[in-house]
Amino acid sequence: MATAENTVKVSGTWTRLRWARRVTQSIFLLLFLFLILATAAMTGAGIDAATSGSVPYPVEAFLDIDPLIGLIVALSTGTVPGALIFGLLVLGSAAFLGRGFCGWICPMGTMNHVASQIHQTRHGKARIDRNSPRPYNKIKYVILAGVLVAALFGSAIGGLFDPISLATRGVSLTLLPWLNWIFGGAIDLFAESNIPALQHVSDATYDAVDGVIVYQRGFLVGSGTLISVLFIVVLAANRWIPRFWCRSLCPLGALLGVSGRFGALALHKDHDLCNQCGKCQLDCSGAAAPRPGDRWQRAECDLCMNCVSVCDKGALSFRLAGEKSDEQALPDLKRRTVIAGAVIGAATIPAMRTGGLSSVEGRPDPARIRPPGAVDEKEFIKRCIRCGQCMKICPNNALHPALDEAGIEGLWTPILVPATGYCEPTCTLCSQVCPTAAIRRVSENEKLGKNGARMVSIGTAFFDRGRCLPWAMGTPCTVCEEFCPTSPKAILMKEEEVEVLGRRVKLKVPYLDPSQCNGCGACEYVCPVHDKAAIRVTCSGESRSRDNQLLLGKPARKKERPEHS
């Protein structure tokens, strides 16, 4: 930390600006975390039945203002989803402020920043060394080139590397499930303690955090451990190289850096005043070489204001560009490096598409059940940036990041896993928070095919009669039919004779009407055959697909009964 007494005279403005940066970072990080916690439906005592299906805050705001996401979707689809226009504003701001977004706003940047400040063991020369420009910091430009070319080839796989997507996924699908597990466990432990005071604590805690930190339906994340490990690796890397992710890998940082070519601000270095003490480089968060004598790396500087506020001699200042400054305006990239990135991006997509690692070509994996409102798979892969918002908001813990169900290309795209949770009959939350319209907005009427709307179907249920209690064991059961949410129901019970152990038993057995099934998976979830249900859903018949259909004719329109007078 700066020693305020000596610096205030020459660098009061810069110290104040550095504090402004810290305050801004904190505010945006808190806002980011708040919006993630607020990624839930409006429920509670004060909420009307009619409005309970909506999301109270613009919870996808940080993804909306991310220019990389906007650019990826624009390149892959040839259109810009309305909300992503905000990203272009941020990109526009980069023309003036370069990577100011990274240093002041980006929540992933702030998390890295905080992580790099915890328990600093390097001092003096060793720290200066760590915060100096490195050749591997150019990797991010290669990644950016690859991500953008992959988008041109019709894949939003770049979302895996986008920092806002990374932060959203990391917090939503890593931190929150942990908190849920820990809080839930503590609440259970206290409740079981037989000590009334502890039981009250447990009850009160539950009511305070229900739906925010603890979830009644649990919060398990399929393949979540992998997401956790990678997120932790990103944060832990700061221990060795401060803001390693931001400096070396982040494609958004690369995009903003390049866009800042003609930035309005420049670091002005006064060589006469400089005594080469090197303090300016001690905490340079971008490794942008602020020391007079080195060339300032414009595309690496995130305007953290550390260098200017620690300089005792007043040798450094940010001034309007145009004045003499000793800078490297664009990263010193060899054409070969950029082309290499582009080629990697260009080669990866055809390799995955033709090599069986993509969900776009070939037959679908039966478990690749997409959320209701998901657009056709080819379009979906152009849009889904794997931010995990849909998985966070799903009230039934039904949506999970795919591991291999959608191929490597579809890593961490959302799939519905009925064994863990089913699609709630009237819920449209995931479609409301998707920032890129990979899940388009659906209405409650579409969910159930009511009021003339065509029913959105995400799959079809199939009976496994060898495991079904009535069919195989002559034991009465109707739970699948009871939970089937469509009207008329897709599961019908018919009285029939079945043979069990050589005896004829008369009882009601279930049948499925595939034209009425919307694939919600409630039947599979509630089936008393607990390990591998006797009725299971596959993506067959999903209404978004033209090919993945089993019935001839138009997709089902619900038969409706006339209303009683």
Next chain:
Amino acid sequence: MNDSWNRRRFLNRVAAGCVGIAGATATGILLRDEGRDEPLLDPKAVQVRNFRAHMGDSGEKLVIANGDPSSATRAAIRALGGMERFIQSGESVVIKPNIGWDRTPVQAANTNPLVISALVKMCLDAGAATVVVTDHSCNESRRCFTRSGIWKEASNAGAVVVLPAGHRFRIHDLGGMVLGKMPVLTAAVRADRFINVPVAKHHGMSGFTGAMKNLYGVLGGRRNRLHQRLDESIADLADFIRPTLTVMDATRVLMRNGPQGGNLGDVRSVNQVIASTDQVAVDAYGCGLIGLKPTDLPYLALAQKKGLGTADLSTIPREEVS
């Protein structure tokens, strides 16, 4: 280590060890787990939850009230002698609606919220210390509680709405024909009085779901196995919980596609509220609303045989009010 043991050090160590062991023992005693069962009310018997109030000499009767949800509810309770007959000042009351499904009130899959709010107010007016409204939903409970309108209406009326969180269940011995030890929602049974407020609906397997079937909502765990012996388990539950009062919402009745419905074409406006202290009689009347006879429902006969009430409507006085 060359600073060798001496007496003082030895005694200190022993003392510290004793304190540690005592502490661990005390913690263990405090946190001891008695099988997580509720202590048996009567060690000889099963844990029957008898919430019945003394009825004096007026006996049981079946009240059918016509009108809008609030006034029909008030009229029905008035005809039974007023809430004061059932609830003493200072008692705690549980109201158990059906909040099973992700449905709005017009779809008639859950109890009408206005029936609940009317009952909450009557209980509080009768001097109830607390009124808890709770249920174990089938769909996601926060969504069900909100979209049914019950969370809002009941809270506004002054009730404490309790969500069926996992930590609120305890194993009870129901001691029934098919139901043994089951997790029970403690918030639903830890009270002086219990008012069961079902909604009259069609049900694919039991034919009709009303008062007794509504008690499924106090159970946790894997309820999906109960359907294998549905009639026995319904009767077992009615034996386990003997409500103070049963108030059936038949303002809107789901005629088919139950118990979830979802289509307004499945709903009929009946505008009735049925109340009695005899839950079997309420169901015997209720099934008629969807065109069934009491003899169509085996669980009614089972419950009658257990002495829980009458399935024969000719044996119970009936009063129609509005």
